Amino acid sequence: MSLKINELCVNCDVCEPVCPNKAISMGPDIYVIDPALCTECVGHHDEPQCVVVCPVECIDPDPEHPETNEQLLAKLARLQGGAP
Template identity: 65%
Template sequence: MSLIITDECINCDVCEPECPNEAIYPGELIYEIEPAKCTECVGHFDEPQCQVVCPVDCIPLDPNHKETEEELMEKYLTLTGQL
């Protein structure tokens, strides 16, 4: 699954620079995640870095974008030009 930022986001700016896929961007009110770019850091790190640094714990899995570990790895390979 990709991740999603909930409306509990306080716009602290710490998640955006941590995303290796540049999937996080400033939305109209809060930061948002582009599901097509989010790999939950699969291929880069052992855990999603945005979740690690988020001070308010507002980045859960997005139930509308379910993906397996294999699908996330394939997305990573595509995004990094290895596929």
């Protein structure tokens, strides 16, 4: 499932540079995660790097975008130009 940054975000800027898929960007008020790009770091790391570095623990699973590990790996392959 994609991740989502909640309203506790303090815009500390540490999550954006660690995202291997460039899924994190500054939104109108706080950082946001693009669910089309977020793979929860599956295929890159053992755990989502944004969650690891977040000092206020404001990144949660996004219930509006449920995905299995297999679906996240398929998304990563598409993002990298591989087979779906």
